Amino acid sequence: MHASVEQPHGDQEAQPLLVVRDLQAYYRTSHAGVRRGIRAVDGVSFTVRRGEIYGLAGESSSGKTTLIKSIAGAIKPPLEIVGGSMEFAFLSGYGGLHRAARAELERIRWRHLSYIMQGSMNVLNPVRRVRSSFVDFAYPHIGGSLKQFEQLVVAHLARVKLDPSVLTAFPHELSGGMRQRAALALATICRPGFIIADEPTTALDVVVQKEVLGMIRGIQRETGSSVLFVTHDMGVHAHITDRLAIMYAGRLVEEAATAEIFRNPLHPYTKNLISSLPRIGEDAPRAGLAGAPPNLADPPSGCRFHPRCPLASEICCREVPVMREASSGHRVACFAVNGGDGA
Numbered sequence: 001m002h003a004s005v006e007q008p009h010g011d012q013e014a015q016p017l018l019v020v021r022d023l024q025a026y027y028r029t030s031h032a033g034v035r036r037g038i039r040a041v042d043g044v045s046f047t048v049r050r051g052e053i054y055g056l057a058g059e060s061s062s063g064k065t066t067l068i069k070s071i072a073g074a075i076k077p078p079l080e081i082v083g084g085s086m087e088f089a090f091l092s093g094y095g096g097l098h099r100a101a102r103a104e105l106e107r108i109r110w111r112h113l114s115y116i117m118q119g120s121m122n123v124l125n126p127v128r129r130v131r132s133s134f135v136d137f138a139y140p141h142i143g144g145s146l147k148q149f150e151q152l153v154v155a156h157l158a159r160v161k162l163d164p165s166v167l168t169a170f171p172h173e174l175s176g177g178m179r180q181r182a183a184l185a186l187a188t189i190c191r192p193g194f195i196i197a198d199e200p201t202t203a204l205d206v207v208v209q210k211e212v213l214g215m216i217r218g219i220q221r222e223t224g225s226s227v228l229f230v231t232h233d234m235g236v237h238a239h240i241t242d243r244l245a246i247m248y249a250g251r252l253v254e255e256a257a258t259a260e261i262f263r264n265p266l267h268p269y270t271k272n273l274i275s276s277l278p279r280i281g282e283d284a285p286r287a288g289l290a291g292a293p294p295n296l297a298d299p300p301s302g303c304r305f306h307p308r309c310p311l312a313s314e315i316c317c318r319e320v321p322v323m324r325e326a327s328s329g330h331r332v333a334c335f336a337v338n339g340g341d342g343a
């Protein structure tokens with residue numbers, strides 16, 4: 001197969017940066033001779049536009065990590081891509097990074113696609129000084145003399161309010177917030193078109209979290225990158241994302257502009273997520289949803305939310321609701337909202 005790495009230009013500006021179509025990613029496991037498929041991502045479709053922060057929310061085990069592993073091409077057994085495609089504007093023709101050759105991936109990573117993860121130790125090599133991570137990952141893409149490169153790194157570190165001295169430090173010598181800012185600088189120095197942010201501020205205290213979110217937003221605006229921002233924390237989504245998708249048990253149930261989701265949630269699951277957020281001045285915790293998320297090795301028939309849904313009717317047990325536009329730019333997969341057969 002032949003694919004090409006493309007630079008955004010001219011009429012490509014209007015194109016989406018990532019189109020995910022009907023993605024199915026399953027874990028194939030075998031226990032005591034019994035083979036099972038855990039349907040962690042099952043029929044997910046969405047588009048990330050150029051220059052937006054697209055949020056993905058959902059409780060633990062809803063499939064968020066599996067979805068970003070699939071998009072990043074980080075597929076290892078027992079995870080398998082069973083169906084669908086993930087098309088990046090900068091790599092056309094493959095249907096997913098998992099199909100790209102190693103050399104192609106090396107050219108793409110950091111330059112076109114980078115990551116900010118929870119606990120930046122994953123990215124910053126713990127046994128080498130911070131400078132080495134910049135030289136290893138970013139220098140091959142930026143080139144020039146090492147002196148010029150270091151000047152660029154120092155200028156970029158200043159954007160995230162870090163002193164050049166962090167370059168000579170080992171990651172463990174930095175505070176959690178400093179490490180996460182160094183990881184942010186590393187992820188953005190090559191001005192990649194696409195950044196995957198996976199719970200990047202979850203381990204930080206509230207003040208540092210706000211500061212790092214502000215920096216992510218500031219650099220993203222400056223570089224025009226698209227960000228896929230994954231967290232279970234709805235407060236963080238409210239703070240930083242432009243559009244937001246809600247995931248439940250391996251499927252998307254709702255997607256809209258973030259402000260619209262908070263103002264006018266339509267899916268019963270989203271309504272519950274939002275109504276259970278703590279409000280300023282309230283002492284008592286709000287009631288959560290009864291029941292537990294389903295076992296994805298044997299998910300419920302029809303709508304996977306139906307066993308917990310206050311609005312469930314007979315059709316919800318039988319048929320899978322598809323994502324439909326309820327109003328402009330607001331998609332929801334629910335028979336109670338879309339009516340009848342979900343059409």
Ligand SMILES: Nc1ncnc2c1ncn2[C@@H]1O[C@H](COP(=O)(O)OP(=O)(O)OP(=O)(O)O)[C@@H](O)[C@H]1O
Pocket residue numbers: 027029038040058059060061062063064065066067078232296
């Ligand atoms: N290596 C694995 N082998 C088998 N099943 C797995 C594996 N990793 C994840 N799963 C299962 O896949 C489903 C989705 O998990 P995933 O980690 O993608 O969810 P998540 O939304 O990212 O959760 P969290 O927020 O807790 O990380 C879960 O049922 C989980 O148990």
